[in-house]
Amino acid sequence: MKVSVQAEPFDLGAELADFGTGRADVGAVVSFTGIVRDDTGAMEALELEHYPGMTERAIAGIVDQAVERWNLSDVTVIHRHGRLGVGEQIMMVATAARHRVAAFEAAEFLMDYLKSRAPFWKKEHGPEGTSWVAAKDEDEDALKRW
């Protein structure tokens, strides 16, 4: 298991190269990468604030739940903070399981929970100034399916 909360970019290829390989109990690896998107055409940067200490603890708790529920063989979660440019990677999750349904579901579960239960806050920087990104009701609703 690997959880990293970091300002630096990560190397997706390097993270996935050996993930889940070289063992007999893994038949499926799923990965998701979040990228900074610009919906308005005017965003200059996305700033991510977080709660050092609680962030790592919250993510570890979410990972533990996923491992237990889907019997995962391995998990990687990397989440960046600080100022990120449009098109940059924000975060990634990878799951390794015996079968693909478990790997896909666990990755979705991790994403849903990271979105509304890991203490990060996004702020958009644009020519008009800055604004905090509001949490969406549908993100909270997404937790109910689990």
Place this chain on the structure above:
Amino acid sequence: MIDVLYFAWVRERIGLPREKMETQAKTVADLVEELKAREPRYEAAFADISALRVALDQDLAEFDAPLEGVREVAFFPPMTGG
């Protein structure tokens, strides 16, 4: 003494990231009332607690949770990770 932490727009509205305080508050809600009575900037930050979340010693909690034994209280808006 407890550490009180603020994040995102709560931090900006209050104007500081953390402070230490001496309090007799029994619950989070009592602490919020105590903070609101201090200055308008606190009142503004805590005007609508349904828009806020609270963590006690780095675990999410409810506003009616007791503060006994708690060392760190954090207030922040709903999280937007991922």
